[in-house]
Amino acid sequence: MENIDYARVFGEIADLLEIQGANPFRIRAYRNGARTIETLSQPIESLLADEEARLEDLPGIGKDLAGKIRELHETGELNFLNELRREVPASLVQIMHIPGLGPKRARQLWDGLEITSVEELEEAAKAGALEELPGFGPTLQERILKGIVELKARAGRFKLADADIYVHPLLEYLRKAGGLADLEVAGSYRRRCETVGDIDILATSSGESPLMDHFVAYRDVQEVLAKGPTKSSLRLKGGLQVDLRLVPRESYGAAMAYFTGSKAHNIVIRGIGRERGLKINEYGVFEGERLVCGRTEEEVYAAIDLPWVPPELREDRGEFDAARAGRLPESLRLDDIRGDLQMHTTYSDGRQSAAEMVEACRERGYEYMAITDHSPSLAMTGIKAEDFERQYAEIDELQEKHDDIRILKSCEVDILEDGSLDLGDDILALMDFVVIAVHSKFNMSRADMTRRITGAMRHPKVNALAHPTGRLINRREPYPVDVEELVKVACDQGLMLELNAQPDRLDLRDFHLQMAREAGVKIVISTDAHRAAELDYMRYGVDQARRGWLERADVGNTYALEEFLKLLEK
Numbered sequence: 131m132e133n134i135d136y137a138r139v140f141g142e143i144a145d146l147l148e149i150q151g152a153n154p155f156r157i158r159a160y161r162n163g164a165r166t167i168e169t170l171s172q173p174i175e176s177l178l179a180d181e182e183a184r185l186e187d188l189p190g191i192g193k194d195l196a197g198k199i200r201e202l203h204e205t206g207e208l209n210f211l212n213e214l215r216r217e218v219p220a221s222l223v224q225i226m227h228i229p230g231l232g233p234k235r236a237r238q239l240w241d242g243l244e245i246t247s248v249e250e251l252e253e254a255a256k257a258g259a260l261e262e263l264p265g266f267g268p269t270l271q272e273r274i275l276k277g278i279v280e281l282k283a284r285a286g287r288f289k290l291a292d293a294d295i296y297v298h299p300l301l302e303y304l305r306k307a308g309g310l311a312d313l314e315v316a317g318s319y320r321r322r323c324e325t326v327g328d329i330d331i332l333a334t335s336s337g338e339s340p341l342m343d344h345f346v347a348y349r350d351v352q353e354v355l356a357k358g359p360t361k362s363s364l365r366l367k368g369g370l371q372v373d374l375r376l377v378p379r380e381s382y383g384a385a386m387a388y389f390t391g392s393k394a395h396n397i398v399i400r401g402i403g404r405e406r407g408l409k410i411n412e413y414g415v416f417e418g419e420r421l422v423c424g425r426t427e428e429e430v431y432a433a434i435d436l437p438w439v440p441p442e443l444r445e446d447r448g449e450f451d452a453a454r455a456g457r458l459p460e461s462l463r464l465d466d467i468r469g470d471l472q473m474h475t476t477y478s479d480g481r482q483s484a485a486e487m488v489e490a491c492r493e494r495g496y497e498y499m500a501i502t503d504h505s506p507s508l509a510m511t512g513i514k515a516e517d518f519e520r521q522y523a524e525i526d527e528l529q530e531k532h533d534d535i536r537i538l539k540s541c542e543v544d545i546l547e548d549g550s551l552d553l554g555d556d557i558l559a560l561m562d563f564v565v566i567a568v569h570s571k572f573n574m575s576r577a578d579m580t581r582r583i584t585g586a587m588r589h590p591k592v593n594a595l596a597h598p599t600g601r602l603i604n605r606r607e608p609y610p611v612d613v614e615e616l617v618k619v620a621c622d623q624g625l626m627l628e629l630n631a632q633p634d635r636l637d638l639r640d641f642h643l644q645m646a647r648e649a650g651v652k653i654v655i656s657t658d659a660h661r662a663a664e665l666d667y668m669r670y671g672v673d674q675a676r677r678g679w680l681e682r683a684d685v686g687n688t689y690a691l692e693e694f695l696k697l698l699e700k
């Protein structure tokens with residue numbers, strides 16, 4: 131079992147307990163455990179094999195969870211989970227994740243109407259039968275129906291970071307097949323889309339290769355869907371589908387271009403080819419029957435007088451005009467990033483101390499960082515008002531010790547329902563960098579929500595708006611908000627907008643980033659790390675930034691410290 135499998139088990143337990151109405155502390159313990167495991171840099175299995183290592187030393191893993199991990203490892207299942215599953219229908223978990231519902235309402239549906247599946251829920255909502263239940267008015271019913279449509283639409287898509295958990299070990303395994311010349315992932319994965327439907331791998335061989343036999347013998351195969359000499363498909367344990375193609379070496383570039391897509395991008399390529407009397411497909415570029423080229427992607431683009439286009443831009447969203455005009459953006463790189471401007475510590479809901487986060491940022495070679503614990507109104511997780519002084523004194527001390535990194539005093543200040551900030555000007559005055567964000571009361575009209583956020587953005591101390599739309603990929607739709615208006619106000623106020631790099635946020639989205647860039651608004655890419663290992667989510671932020679056409683100059687945290695601080699002046 132991989133870490134993600136252990137994490138899923140604890141996540142499922144937490145969901146089931148929540149539907150049962152169990153003690154919130156107990157539920158949180160499982161959620162924390164899941165989070166710890168999911169972001170662990172080392173496989174749990176290797177910890178289990180190591181006599182010295184103690185699971186109990188991991189943050190959030192007590193004796194109880196450690197015992198469950200061992201049971202899972204030894205028996206492949208968990209008695210406790212099996213019992214829970216007998217008590218609560220599993221599909222209620224799916225129901226509870228529909229926007230507008232939650233564990234309590236899922237329970238109501240079950241108790242009151244004996245609804246245990248999404249299909250039953252859809253039927254009941256369409257028939258207006260939910261109105262019997264207290265609190266289930268017509269608005270909620272409509273929302274539920276919309277949520278079901280979304281649920282069906284996204285079923286089966288993996289977040290990019292989740293796909294990575296499977297893709298990296300698989301590639302490493304495939305490289306051992308022998309006789310291979312090339313091996314690369316194409317498709318939406320190569321375009322670094324925020325979610326992927328399946329994984330498309332291309333290979334070439336330098337002679338005979340046992341690649342396909344090797345592929346289907348992979349230890350994590352759940353089901354072989356097809357096997358042939360040039361194409362095989364399988365489903366991995368965990369559900370991800372992988373297509374593997376072995377292509378001729380002289381076609382590799384053409385195949386790479388074709389299978390990288392997107393489909394919309396390919397259609398334009400083929401059209402331009404046709405205008406010039408060329409046939410372009412996955413085997414190459416042809417004039418009549420004659421193969422003109424196809425060995426590299428560059429050749430394919432050059433055949434239609436275009437420069438090579440970075441995969442992240444291949445969406446038919448303006449890349450052809452830009453390529454013709456020689457104005458393709460110069461892709462941002464991970465090592466352009468000089469600081470991380472959103473992270474949490476044990477003062478709020480982070481798992482590590484300020485000192486540990488500083489150390490982790492120094493290890494990553496950053497020039498600056500901001501510690502942005504939640505503000506006090508988030509009752510369960512926020513920093514306590516009386517702790518600011520203590521934290522800032524601690525930052526001063528840490529700063530004394532380290533002259534290679536600037537530690538900015540900050541806070542992720544909650545935007546209250548009326549658009550005011552959760553902290554007074556006296557405390558804000560102590561900060562070097564002020565980030566604001568919405569964390570509650572999502573259920574407002576678009577106009578009200580936009581007014582609420584832009585009102586807060588106009589506060590003179592504010593520097594950045596975090597996760598501007600609040601969406602959680604595969605889990606929560608964005609709250610209704612006019613992003614164009616946020617961009618406009620950011621521009622007027624000299625504010626930065628955040629690209630939150632958490633793999634389930636990636637908020638702003640790629641097309642929003644493009645919009646911000648065109649308006650001249652700076653983006654700050656932050657990981658919102660809740661533990662040191664999550665600082666590595668920066669790469670997903672950079673991927674998303676590339677999809678949003680951002681160049682170095684568009685991203686605030688690529689600037690050297692002094693210039694970055696100048697960006698904060700109004």
Ligand code: DGT
Pocket residue numbers: 316317318319323325326327328329330388389390391392393396397
């Ligand atoms: P996904 O898997 O849904 O996240 O998205 P993709 O883009 O990886 O799509 P996939 O796996 O269906 O196909 C991989 C690429 O192959 C796709 O990006 C473009 C190319 N392709 C697939 N079907 C067609 C097609 O009917 N026409 C064209 N022009 N290209 C196609």
Ligand code: CA
Pocket residue numbers: 317318319326327328329330
């Ligand atoms: Ca794909």
Ligand code: CA
Pocket residue numbers: 317328329330373
């Ligand atoms: Ca595919």
Ligand code: ZN
Pocket residue numbers: 542567569596597
């Ligand atoms: Zn936040």
